[in-house]
Amino acid sequence: MTHRFALRGLLFCATLALPCALAAADPSATDDTHRDAFQQIDWPMVPEAQRASIVRGRSLVRQTWVIAPSLDPDIAGLGPTYNRPACISCHPRNGRGEPPASPEEPMRSMLVRLSVPGRAPDGGPVPEPVYGDQLNEFGVPGVPGEGEATIEWLTHEVTLGDGTPVELRRPRIAFRRLAHGPLAAGTMTSARVAPPLFGVGLLEAVPESDLLAIAAEQKKSGRGIAGQPNRVWDIARNRAVIGRFGHKANQPTVRQQIAAALAGDMGITSSLFPAANCPPAQTACAAVRDTHPELADDALDAMTRYHHALAVPAARRQDAAQVRHGRRLFARAGCDGCHRPSLRTGRFPDFPALENRLIHPYTDLLLHDMGAGLADGRPDFEAGGRQWRTAPLWGLGLLATVNEHATLLHDGRARSALEAILWHDGEARRSRDAVRRMTRREREALIAFLHSL
Ligand code: HEC
Ligand code: HEC
Structure with missing residues (x-):
């Protein structure tokens, strides 16, 4: 599989008048285009000695966790409060979550972050004093779930340059069955769907200096695009570093992102997040006596390594005329100012196979x-x-x-790539307006290009 792709990448360079650097397929990308496309492991690049740990990491990501005590400590520790019992409840097949269609439906693969104004000592948001920094719907027996968040969709219509109407929807978040009374006055909320899991290792391996150089270049270019790195607290390194993961680049590393998910979404503690997620007012929660940390470091490392080893799906139909047209329109509309087609990874001692690779993440x-x-x-x-x-x-x-859905953007409001583009504003306003002015044929080519990725 791997070699076939390397060959296809070469052919592709030879037949297109594109710079090879842009066109070359990543030799370790997967050409699986089926339901399991996001779950392929790039085995050839995995050192023999790490294979067992990656298989274990995969099981830990896929398994449903249970409430302690259990005969099998490897799957115990869920709660006292939590959102879902498995990583893949929110990241089905390592893919993306979907928002509920109506206020009657529960959130199955998304979550709502909560905070009050100010900054915590680590520079992060200040958790809501009673509910913490995320609403956890469920509790273990004897511990009330914190409550439920619902989404109601409000729609409006926009009209494209050629007269085509497009309906857009935006969420209105509400809360019900709050177990500890209303949220503090001034509580800020952020509803987020789960993004896909593959490729995060490669993104972690892009040097900080390259990201800073891109930010500087954007500022200088005068195209109205001025990206800014987030700076977040890296617990293991005990210092602030560039954030990369989460919809606001609010986590620094794959390992910390996973540990934060275990703690925040599932109530499972680890060496990075050793304290149970029980704000003091939640007395029943605080009274639960578990062993802490609930997850050993070697299990967290195995989950991290599994993410590092996941293959990225290769782009498809890159030599089709419509897709090539769409690629040119993508550049002409300035989409590539932010959605950078290529980045290069640097040194990455944690998983050397990810070093010095040309990747095509479009971010x-x-x-x-x-x-x-x-x-x-x-x-x-x-x-x-x-x-x-x-x-x-x-x-x-x-x-x-x-x-089996195509909802996009941080809260899943867009039901198609076109809707996602039409929500672009601010620094991306010019790009969005360029798409609004496109003819139907151009629009279709742009979408065909996006769908080829
Ligand atoms: C309740 C739903 C939910 C569960 C359960 C969950 N996640 Fe997530 N995951 C999310 C959301 C939402 C985000 C985006 C978070 C943000 O923006 O702060 C995310 C982000 C991530 C990311 C970063 C992806 C990126 O592109 O930035 C990784 C990796 C990840 N989760 C892994 C895991 C693992 C591993 C588990 C199990 C230990 C897990 N998640 C459990 C909802 C969930
Ligand atoms: C100024 C930077 C910028 C420009 C320019 C830009 N985008 Fe985006 N794009 C973003 C950001 C930021 C998001 C995530 C927004 C969110 O989650 O709410 C995004 C999200 C998207 C998504 C949804 C992806 C997903 O996984 O949810 C698509 C599709 C997309 N952009 C396509 C385009 C296209 C096509 C263009 C050019 C017409 C474009 N973008 C121009 C910054 C940009």
């Missing part, structure tokens, strides 16, 4: 002001209420196959 990992329409109004470390991390576009065209 700059920087934060951009995306306007009032997309704003959550909730700062997250250095990220402001209108800023979001440029979403990587690799794998976009396989979403409908893997997850």
